[in-house]
Ligand SMILES: Nc1nc2c(ncn2[C@@H]2O[C@H](COP(=O)(O)OP(=O)(O)OP(=O)(O)O)[C@@H](O)[C@H]2O)c(=O)[nH]1
């Protein structure tokens with residue numbers, strides 16, 4: 206067993222050396238490691254952790270087709286032109302009607318790629334939702350540790366996992382469009398709670414001002430105490446209003462930094478991540494245990510109820526941990 210272990214260690218060391226030397230290829234490989242749950246990905250993230258925390262993270266979320274990629278592309282170009290290095294994680298859109306959305310994203314983002322200092326990485330929307338979120342957040346950490354000053358995270362805001370990813374940012378931008386029902390969808394999906402800033406995109410189409418007013422009214426009712434999100438109009442496709450969105454993001458984070466809200470949010474983010482990693486780790490460790498599966502199958506075959514079986518199993522697992530001296 207010595208040889209494979211040594212090989213794994215040196216693979217990690219080689220990757221780290223190249224990563225620290227600023228090689229983009231090493232960054233790409235590092236992200237693949239976390240995406241594919243490479244056995245050394247935990248050690249990799251531990252090793253770069255001291256360099257994490259310098260970047261500003263902006264999450265951009267919203268319904269499919271709202272113009273998130275177009276806006277993100279504009280923000281990347283805006284910050285790139287201002288001399289800031291930008292790293293971008295786009296969690297692949299799943300909109301069934303677009304089919305070629307990923308390719309579309311790549312084509313639109315090529316403009317950003319051609320700008321020096323902008324790195325774009327797409328991640329596949331596959332595996333468990335929790336796994337996706339964790340991989341995307343880990344990718345953001347890697348971009349941060351690599352030295353990018355601005356880290357952008359694009360996710361489709363339709364499910365809880367995407368909202369979690371958005372909540373993993375320092376500042377969360379929710380993109381909506383005047384297309385009917387978007388404001389209702391925003392409330393339903395819990396996007397109202399995660400948003401630090403609303404962008405009403407496609408303001409060249411009818412109903413944009415009305416949606417802006419609706420959102421402002423809702424925010425006035427719901428969020429009187431917390432800092433109230435600004436609601437901006439934007440035409441991302443024509444690059445109109447994008448600079449204003451960037452400035453609003455900068456205003457918001459300066460305010461959150463001054464108030465201590467940013468620090469609190471980063472702490473909450475780390476805590477949530479530990480919690481999810483623990484759950485995921487336990488699930489991976491335990492559920493594959495042949496014994497547990499067999500015990501569950503036996504109990505069910507004896508007519509025990511699923512809830513009862515689960516309770517008993519949890520109790521016996523905890524007893525096992527205590528016999529072994531408790532958690533480390
Ligand atoms: N009219 C109009 N169309 C826009 C605007 N911004 C983006 N679009 C178009 O809206 C469509 C979707 O844009 P994307 O940027 O791919 O939207 P998205 O939210 O990233 O989409 P998914 O990632 O698939 O959820 C594209 O055809 C864009 O050209 C805008 O300001 N006005």
Ligand SMILES: [Mg+2]
Nearest residue numbers: 273274298310
């Ligand atoms: Mg997109």
